[in-house]
Amino acid sequence: MKNLFDTSTFFIWTAGIALGVILVIFSGIIYISTVGATDYFVPGKINRIQILGDSMILGQIISVQNVTDEFGGIDESILVKVGNREIYGYDFVRLEKSKIKKNNIDKNHPIIIERMQNGNFIGYLNGIVKNTDTIYFYSKPDKEVLLDLFDISNSIKSDIRVYEVEKIGNLNSKIDNIRRKINKLDYQSRRDNKAGKNELRQQLEEQIQSLESKYSEYMELIDELYQKSNSFALLVSDISGNNHIIPAINIHSYYYPNDLGIIPKIKLISKKLWEFVVLEPRESNTEGGIFPAIFGTVMMVILMSIIAVPIGVVTALFLNEYAGNGWWVKIIRITVYNLAGVPSIVFGIFGLGFFIYGVGGTIDSIFYPEYSPAPVWGTGGILWASLTLALLTVPVVIVSTEEALSSIPTEIREASIALGATKLQMVSKILLPASTPGIMTGLILAIARGAGEVAPLMITGVVKLAPDLPLDSTFPFFHLERKFMHLGFHIYDVGFQSPNVEAGFPMLFMTTLLLIIIVVMLNMIAIHIRSKLRQKISQGLL
Amino acid sequence: MKKSNKTFVEKIKSEDYSFYYNGKPALKNINISFPDKMVTSIVGPSGCGKTTLLRSINRLNDLIPKTTFSGDIFLDGISIFDKGVSTVLLRRKVGMIFQKSNPFPKSIFDNIAFGIKVNNITNDKHRIEFEVEQALKISGLWSEVKDNLSAPAMGLSGGQQQRLCLARALAVKPEILLLDEPAGALDPASTSKIEELIHTIKKTITIVIVTHNLQQAARLSDYTAFILNGELVEFDKTTKIFTNPSVKQTEDYVTGRFG
Numbered sequence: 001m002k003n004l005f006d007t008s009t010f011f012i013w014t015a016g017i018a019l020g021v022i023l024v025i026f027s028g029i030i031y032i033s034t035v036g037a038t039d040y041f042v043p044g045k046i047n048r049i050q051i052l053g054d055s056m057i058l059g060q061i062i063s064v065q066n067v068t069d070e071f072g073g074i075d076e077s078i079l080v081k082v083g084n085r086e087i088y089g090y091d092f093v094r095l096e097k098s099k100i101k102k103n104n105i106d107k108n109h110p111i112i113i114e115r116m117q118n119g120n121f122i123g124y125l126n127g128i129v130k131n132t133d134t135i136y137f138y139s140k141p142d143k144e145v146l147l148d149l150f151d152i153s154n155s156i157k158s159d160i161r162v163y164e165v166e167k168i169g170n171l172n173s174k175i176d177n178i179r180r181k182i183n184k185l186d187y188q189s190r191r192d193n194k195a196g197k198n199e200l201r202q203q204l205e206e207q208i209q210s211l212e213s214k215y216s217e218y219m220e221l222i223d224e225l226y227q228k229s230n231s232f233a234l235l236v237s238d239i240s241g242n243n244h245i246i247p248a249i250n251i252h253s254y255y256y257p258n259d260l261g262i263i264p265k266i267k268l269i270s271k272k273l274w275e276f277v278v279l280e281p282r283e284s285n286t287e288g289g290i291f292p293a294i295f296g297t298v299m300m301v302i303l304m305s306i307i308a309v310p311i312g313v314v315t316a317l318f319l320n321e322y323a324g325n326g327w328w329v330k331i332i333r334i335t336v337y338n339l340a341g342v343p344s345i346v347f348g349i350f351g352l353g354f355f356i357y358g359v360g361g362t363i364d365s366i367f368y369p370e371y372s373p374a375p376v377w378g379t380g381g382i383l384w385a386s387l388t389l390a391l392l393t394v395p396v397v398i399v400s401t402e403e404a405l406s407s408i409p410t411e412i413r414e415a416s417i418a419l420g421a422t423k424l425q426m427v428s429k430i431l432l433p434a435s436t437p438g439i440m441t442g443l444i445l446a447i448a449r450g451a452g453e454v455a456p457l458m459i460t461g462v463v464k465l466a467p468d469l470p471l472d473s474t475f476p477f478f479h480l481e482r483k484f485m486h487l488g489f490h491i492y493d494v495g496f497q498s499p500n501v502e503a504g505f506p507m508l509f510m511t512t513l514l515l516i517i518i519v520v521m522l523n524m525i526a527i528h529i530r531s532k533l534r535q536k537i538s539q540g541l542l
Numbered sequence: 543m544k545k546s547n548k549t550f551v552e553k554i555k556s557e558d559y560s561f562y563y564n565g566k567p568a569l570k571n572i573n574i575s576f577p578d579k580m581v582t583s584i585v586g587p588s589g590c591g592k593t594t595l596l597r598s599i600n601r602l603n604d605l606i607p608k609t610t611f612s613g614d615i616f617l618d619g620i621s622i623f624d625k626g627v628s629t630v631l632l633r634r635k636v637g638m639i640f641q642k643s644n645p646f647p648k649s650i651f652d653n654i655a656f657g658i659k660v661n662n663i664t665n666d667k668h669r670i671e672f673e674v675e676q677a678l679k680i681s682g683l684w685s686e687v688k689d690n691l692s693a694p695a696m697g698l699s700g701g702q703q704q705r706l707c708l709a710r711a712l713a714v715k716p717e718i719l720l721l722d723e724p725a726g727a728l729d730p731a732s733t734s735k736i737e738e739l740i741h742t743i744k745k746t747i748t749i750v751i752v753t754h755n756l757q758q759a760a761r762l763s764d765y766t767a768f769i770l771n772g773e774l775v776e777f778d779k780t781t782k783i784f785t786n787p788s789v790k791q792t793e794d795y796v797t798g799r800f801g
């Protein structure tokens with residue numbers, strides 16, 4: 001017993017316990033997010049529930065909670081996802097167990113149809129509409145029949161996409177460009193206070209008119225396509241026996257959850273997982289994927305690193321190698337070190353005031369006066385957000401680079417100077433390569449801090465739903481003025497801002513899990529590079 | 543101090559040179575001349591200012607803040623403190639080996655190539671390879687490392703590292719080599735290798751070596767300087783210093799009755 005209080009044993013124990021607590025907390029976070037996310041991906045069975053009073057409900061049981069009823073007894077409250085939002089006006093119902101008469105898994109092959117709008121439909125498939133024919137099913141239909149139907153609707157869908165995205169998108173950007181030119185002309189004539197180049201303006205107006213007539217042509221074509229697509233549909237009925245028609249074009253996927261074997265189930269889960277990562281969100285972010293948020297997060301972290309690392313390294317080199325040891329250097333150093341502890345929202349406010357209103361506003365007034373009052377750069381965007389986060393993380397890079405630099409022995413510096421190297425050569429050819437692992441450590445810490453930040457982003461460029469990615473195939477490819485989506489903000493939005501919080505819950509957990517995975521992955525990459533660099537340095541290859 | 547008749551060409555010469563750390567004198571009015579293409583050893587008890595004197599010659603003391611000096615040092619008759627003298631060119635002419643071997647955290651090859659590159663001796667890849675090989679051959683390291691030039695220098699043994707530092711210094715073809723207890727941290731076998739090396743190059747280069755090992759000083763050097771408390775006590779031919787010194791303190795020191 002005396003040995004326990006022997007200091008070294010005591011410290012080993014405390015350290016061990018601390019480590020254990022951290023591991024438990026961490027695996028707890030992972031566990032909770034994983035369990036929460038499973039609901040989203042593992043298709044639950046559909047139950048047929050008969051309530052006292054004989055009304056029937058068809059839905060998936062999401063959770064069961066103990067509650068106290070009005071007499072003070074314990075009752076179970078069951079949350080059921082019933083879908084069919086456009087019919088009932090809600091997705092979920094809560095039932096007290098005491099009011100349930102009968103509750104069993106539905107054996108009549110109920111179907112779940114994931115729709116592009118209005119969430120899932122839960123009911124029964126009765127037939128299909130194909131052009132002018134209507135085919136009724138009297139048992140579960142052959143897969144081929146349905147596949148055939150979806151083939152047709154998919155081809156119509158891709159036609160529509162060509163018109164909507166490519167042709168109309170093209171037209172829109174052309175019209176935008178011409179409008180901009182007209183605005184510029186107007187702006188110039190207003191500024192110079194004389195009649196503008198009216199001929200040119202006239203020409204441009206005519207161009208717009210011809211483009212606009214083309215536009216309405218396309219719109220008509222699209223309308224026709226939509227009309228056509230409506231005649232390929234599924235005939236379904238809900239639990240009350242009411243029939244509905246769901247156009248195939250409005251269907252994302254469908255499956256029979258109560259008839260799924262183990263392999264189709266796994267297939268379905270992996271398909272959902274895949275779609276979650278690569279698709280865009282639907283239905284105010286509660287359905288579909290989160291690709292734009294992943295993309296935005298990763299791109300912002302990369303931009304931030306590209307900005308923070310060079311600035312941090314140069315600052316550290318200056319402080320450590322050139323600035324000497326005067327009182328002002330000490331003050332700067334203390335300030336920089338303390339900057340790492342400033343709350344991130346303060347950086348956000350600085351970014352808003354300095355980058356967006358200051359720098360962005362100035363850029364707008366010099367280069368884009370014709371857009372006024374609509375801002376181009378004078379509003380939140382991925383560049384400003386990355387710059388703000390770079391400011392937030394640069395102290396971390398400075399500190400670890402300085403640590404690396406000061407751990408390089410004086411003898412090494414003297415050796416290079418004694419060989420006739422200039423100070424710049426010593427710094428760039430000896431010190432910098434030797435401190436790359438330290439710089440990478442700084443980068444790792446910066447990523448760890450920057451990737452999870454949300455608060456400063458909310459006022460510098462993150463949005464709930466961004467129409468375009470900040471990187472795409474239209475010139476100049478990088479659109480750094482664009483707003484972007486971010487996993488951290490996505491969690492906040494889906495979990496706490498959505499009109500349909502319950503529908504978004506599994507999504508919330510999955511997004512959390514993904515954010516953790518991405519931060520860990522970015523770190524792993526940096527750690528991997530660092531160990532490679534260390535190897536190279538120890539092999540003298542840098 | 544007693545002066546002997548000078549019978550050599552002066553490569554380096556100091557005139558009333560004093561050096562201060564934080565205003566505290568470490569060298570006081572040193573007047574000494576180092577002969578061209580010969581070996582001069584500097585001996586004296588610990589803390590007497592040997593290293594300080596050595597580092598004054600290539601102005602490495604410039605790197606230490608809050609140091610001052612008075613007097614002058616001449617290289618080939620030109621003051622090394624002259625406004626027109628570039629420290630970079632001075633240090634290219636005056637190579638230095640430190641007590642503790644200090645290879646760069648780079649490969650063996652890059653350690654030697656560094657000096658060649660920063661001094662713009664050549665930028666031709668093959669010339670650099672040739673010069674690296676020459677330097678390694680002179681320092682006797684070639685046969686040991688020729689198959690492993692891209693290996694990290696830090697992986698060599700202490701003695702090998704010190705010979706690498708010698709090769710690195712020699713690769714920029716200095717006129718003067720300053721050695722500050724180059725074998726101070728080495729085993730006898732490595733020490734004798736370093737000594738052999740000094741023997742082979744002493745005909746072509748001016749060498750100033752600081753050592754605590756009096757036998758080594760006797761074996762290696764043509765001239766010997768004895769410093770005590772920052773003052774030059776005696777400077778003369780090595781044989782004279784060790785057999786018949788003119789000053790009592792020198793005699794006490796070389797016979798081991800002192801320090």
Ligand SMILES: Nc1ncnc2c1ncn2[C@@H]1O[C@H](COP(=O)(O)OP(=O)(O)OP(=O)(O)O)[C@@H](O)[C@H]1O
Nearest residue numbers: 563564568586587588589590591592593594595606
């Ligand atoms: N960087 C420094 N700052 C302040 N004082 C120093 C510094 N370097 C040396 N000194 C002082 O200057 C004096 C001479 O030091 P120096 O290193 O030249 O002696 P040395 O003869 O080389 O000694 P050793 O044989 O132990 O190497 C000593 O008193 C030492 O304390």
Ligand SMILES: [Mg+2]
Nearest residue numbers: 592593594722
């Ligand atoms: Mg010394």
